[in-house]
Amino acid sequence: MALLEPVSYENLMVFPVVSSSGYDTSAFLTLEDGLSNGEVTVREQGADAIYRNRDASHPVAQNYGGPSVNQLVLVNHSKRPLLLLAGELVSGGKQDRVIAKDRIVAPFSEPLPLNVFCVEHGRWSSGSQFNQAKTIVHPSVREQAAVKQKQGDVWAAVTGGSAVRARQSLPRRRVSSADLEATIQSEAPTQSYSKIYESRRVSTSVESVVSEIQRRFRKETSGLKGERVVGVVVAYGGEVAWSDIFASDELFNQYWSKLLRSYAVEAVARPTLREKASADDAREFLRRLNGREQTESEPGVYRWREVNEGGVVAD
Numbered sequence: 001m002a003l004l005e006p007v008s009y010e011n012l013m014v015f016p017v018v019s020s021s022g023y024d025t026s027a028f029l030t031l032e033d034g035l036s037n038g039e040v041t042v043r044e045q046g047a048d049a050i051y052r053n054r055d056a057s058h059p060v061a062q063n064y065g066g067p068s069v070n071q072l073v074l075v076n077h078s079k080r081p082l083l084l085l086a087g088e089l090v091s092g093g094k095q096d097r098v099i100a101k102d103r104i105v106a107p108f109s110e111p112l113p114l115n116v117f118c119v120e121h122g123r124w125s126s127g128s129q130f131n132q133a134k135t136i137v138h139p140s141v142r143e144q145a146a147v148k149q150k151q152g153d154v155w156a157a158v159t160g161g162s163a164v165r166a167r168q169s170l171p172r173r174r175v176s177s178a179d180l181e182a183t184i185q186s187e188a189p190t191q192s193y194s195k196i197y198e199s200r201r202v203s204t205s206v207e208s209v210v211s212e213i214q215r216r217f218r219k220e221t222s223g224l225k226g227e228r229v230v231g232v233v234v235a236y237g238g239e240v241a242w243s244d245i246f247a248s249d250e251l252f253n254q255y256w257s258k259l260l261r262s263y264a265v266e267a268v269a270r271p272t273l274r275e276k277a278s279a280d281d282a283r284e285f286l287r288r289l290n291g292r293e294q295t296e297s298e299p300g301v302y303r304w305r306e307v308n309e310g311g312v313v314a315d
Contacts, residue, residue: 001017001018001019001230001245001286002017002018002019002227003015003016003017003018003233003279003282003283004016004017004018004220004221005220005279006235006276006277006279006282007213007216007217007220008216008276009209009212009213009216010174010209010267010272011236011237011267011270011271011272011273011274012209012213012234012235012236012263012264012267013234013235013236013276013277014213014217014232014233014234014235014260014263015232015233015234015235015279015282016217016220016221016229016231016232017229017230017231017232017233017243017245017286018221018224018227018228018229018230019227019228019230019249020226020227020228022228022230022247022248022249022250023247023248024248025246025247025248025250025251026250027080027081028080028081028082028083028104028251029076029078029080029081029082029083030082030083030133030254030255031082031083031084031085031088031090031099031133032088032132032133032134034076034078034082035090035130035131035132035133036131038077039076039077039078039080040074040075040076040077040078040082041074041075041077041130042072042073042074042090042093042114042130043072043073043093043129043130044067044068044072044073044093044094045067045068045071045072045073045113046067067094069095069118069124069151070100070115070116070117070118070151071113071114071115071116072090072093072097072113072114072116072130073111073112073113073114074105074111074112074114075109075110075111075112076105076106076107076108076109076112077108078107078108079107079108080107081104081105081106081107082104082105082107083104083251084099084101084102084103084104084105085099085102085136085255086098086099086100086101086102086142086145086146087099087136087137087141087142087145087146087262088133088135088136089119089132089133089134089135089136089137089193089194090116090130090132090133091128091130091131091132091194092127092128092129092130092131092132093127093128093129093130094123094124094125094126094127095118095120095121095123095124095127095190096118096119096120096192096193096194097116097117097118097119097120098116098117098119098137098141098142098145098154098193099114099115099116099145100114100115100116100117100145100146100149101115101146102146117144117145117149117151117154118151118154118155119137119141119154119155119158119192119193120190120191120192120193121155121158121159121190121191122189122190122191122192123190123192134258135193135194135258135261135262136255136258136259136261136262137158137193137262137265138162138197138262138263138265138266138269139234139241139242139262139263139266140157140160140161140162140163140164140266140269141154141157141158141193142242142262143157143163143242144156144157144163155191158191158193158196159180159181159184159191159196160177160180160269161173161175161177161180161265161266161268161269161270162266162269162270164236164270164271172271172272173268173269173270173271173272174205174267174268174269174272175201175202175205175206175268175269179201179202180196180202180269182201183196183199183201183202184196187199187201197265202265202268205268206261206264206265206268207264209264209267209268210260210261210264213260213263213264214260217260228248228249229249229252230245230246230247230248230249230251230252231243231244231245231246231252232244232245232259233282233285233286234263235276235277235281235282236266236267236270236273237270237271237273237274237275237276237277238273238275238276238277238281239277240277240281240282240284240285241266242263243285243286244259245286
């Protein structure tokens with residue numbers, strides 16, 4: 001893998017990660033596609049539900065107890081392995097949730113207890129069936145869910161816009177805490193992530209960043225020969241903060257528009273610092289970690305690996 005020159009606009013820098021090789025990922029099903037075509041179902045914990053695979057075999061009844069803020073039930077009815085990304089938002093049920101960690105769900109799987117975090121603090125009531133996965137929450141929320149795993153911190157990152165604390169000495173944010181509070185009061189009384197960040201007060205700023213980065217990113221990567229974009233490293237001002245790298249350009253392209261919007265949400269909620277991270281900073285962020293390792297696998301389907309070194313996590 002190699003890094004290209006960064007694409008930058010205001011306080012957001014995106015380093016394209018390219019590779020001359022890749023894996024065949026065409027077999028994988030995304031959560032958005034699975035929910036939209038009915039091959040994946042997500043529901044609250046609760047009464048017994050009967051699930052029958054597409055081949056009409058192995059009906060399964062499961063009851064995991066009553067509804068829970070931090071756990072849903074997912075079934076992959078598809079013949080394809082399902083890819084879940086930490087931070088993908090599913091809307092509906094008693095409240096909107098985000099997936100807690102990256103994982104792959106085997107084809108024709110039995111109902112799976114799915115760890116999630118709530119991103120709609122003010123609602124716990126019957127809603128529509130879970131039917132959307134068109135949003136990936138911004139890095140501050142993903143970090144609190146996937147790494148620190150504290151529900152209170154997730155809510156704070158949703159309503160605060162960023163886990164980076166504002167200081168009087170720093171430049172103002174495009175979208176301030178006051179803007180977010182006003183949006184919650186007028187348009188998102190349940191503190192729904194979607195309603196906050198799709199509101200006119202916030203989305204106007206977000207979309208201007210998305211549009212400009214998208215234009216510059218396309219220009220920077222359009223002339224590649226023998227290499228393909230498989231991911232990005234993301235920096236805000238001089239701080240390298242996040243990366244998303246996939247096994248193929250096909251998978252990257254499926255998620256790119258949602259990921260870019262999530263990076264832009266974070267950018268407008270952070271101080272508009274003009275410092276620039278260097279390519280060396282980005283490479284250091286990608287270096288192989290040597291900390292505590294956890295693994296999870298499904299024979300013949302996938303192997304998931306997470307390494308935690310001093311609070312920095314790679315998986």
